Amino acid sequence: GNYAGDDNSPTNAVIIGYRAGRVINGENTVAVGYDALKAATESDNTAVGAYALQALVDGTNNTALGIAAGYRIDKGDNSTFLGYYAGYNATGSRNTFVGMEAGKGTTSSAPYSSGQQNIAIGYQAFYRFSTGGSNVAIGMQALSANNVSGHKNIAIGLSPAFSLTSGTDNIAIGSNALAYTTTATDNIAIGQYTSHRTGQYNAASHVITMGKFSGYYNQGNNNIFMGYYSGHGNSANAHSPGVNNVGIGYQS
DSSP states (O other), X not given: OTTTTOSSOOEEEEEESTTTTTTOOSEEEEEESTTTTSSOOSSSOEEESTTTTTTOSSOOSOEEESTTTTOSOSSXXXXXXXXXXXXXXXXXXXXXXXXXXXXXXOOOSTTOBOOOSOEEESTTTTTTBSSXXXXXXXXXXXXXXXXBOOOSOEEESSSTTTTOSSXXXXXXXXXXXXXXXXXXXXOEEESTTTTTXXXXXXXXXSOEEESTTTXXXXXOSSOEEESXXXXXXXXXXXXXXXOSOEEESTTO
């Protein structure tokens, strides 16, 4: 295409598309698509799709496949973006985002979404993160709240930890687990709708819930509920604020 790789003489490179890889000066590079890798000067990057890695200048060992995948990253290294708009605003290093708008990011000005060492797999997983790092989000809209800055969270399933922003060290596995929690820390919720409304009134921390609907309304700290409907609570009294409780077994 016009202006493809026209400013330098890269080696072992594949460059196809208008302005693709225009200033590449290194080697082992693939740029395919309109403006793909148009600003990069370093080697060992792969961009396939219109605007993929279009802002990258100094980074190496990045892979972007999909329209506007890795659109904003300029100096990051060792990241993978697969899918339409995957990692669009992401500028950190060592991120892996797979799926349409996975790890898209939320901030619209530099340094954009600078979090590092995150993994997001699924449609809009980790969708609107900002500075959060070392998080794992697997599943549709897992850990997808606006401006996620928390670290070391794990969310697996359909929309788990959907509202989590600055909370850290939480584990949510199952559809809508820990869905209302925003700033709490050190929680484990395993099962469909476990600790679903935890955090709606209080940032409950150090809570373990396992089993469908267990700890559903819990707002208290230091609770353990294991079993179907265990520690379910109710919507009265500020959604069950009790603390230091243990419930094991069906509807305990």
